[in-house]
Amino acid sequence: MTGESDDLSRLRDEIDQVGVSAAKRVDPGTGALVIAVAVFALLVAQLLPWAGAARGWEILLGEIPDGEVVGALPKMFAFASVIAGVLLSALSLILRRWALVWFCALGCFVASVSGVLSIWTQQTTTSHAPGPGPGVGLIVAVVAVVVLLVMWLRLAASRSGL
Incomplete structure (x- = not known):
């Protein structure tokens, strides 16, 4: 009888371990495709102009063309995005952990706020006369980050109570 109860207790422990492991994981479902497309759009946006002739990757790496003035917010947005x-x-998407989902949601929130402010400063500041305004790449990048923010927040909020 004790051998049978030992087997049952080991089985119960194994089931508990599987439950704890499953509680740490997330399944994005069809949202993974939307996230992947938004990430791809963000990568494409790095190749497009953000401010005048300065492209996103140039702003990210600090290789801004001569004569272009790029403020601190587009630089911050480039890094955050x-x-x-x-x-x-x-x-x-690879590790599927809840903690990373929350970090993505928070990081995309910071990036989206700095991105919207980047567009605003490109339109309204007097640091460039006359300013080139936001480029198509900056706008595409901000839209992609906002889509990511919505998807990650939705996924983070979908976690049921433990």
């Missing part, structure tokens, strides 16, 4: 929008999103 690549870190939260590309790297953390890819890592979250």
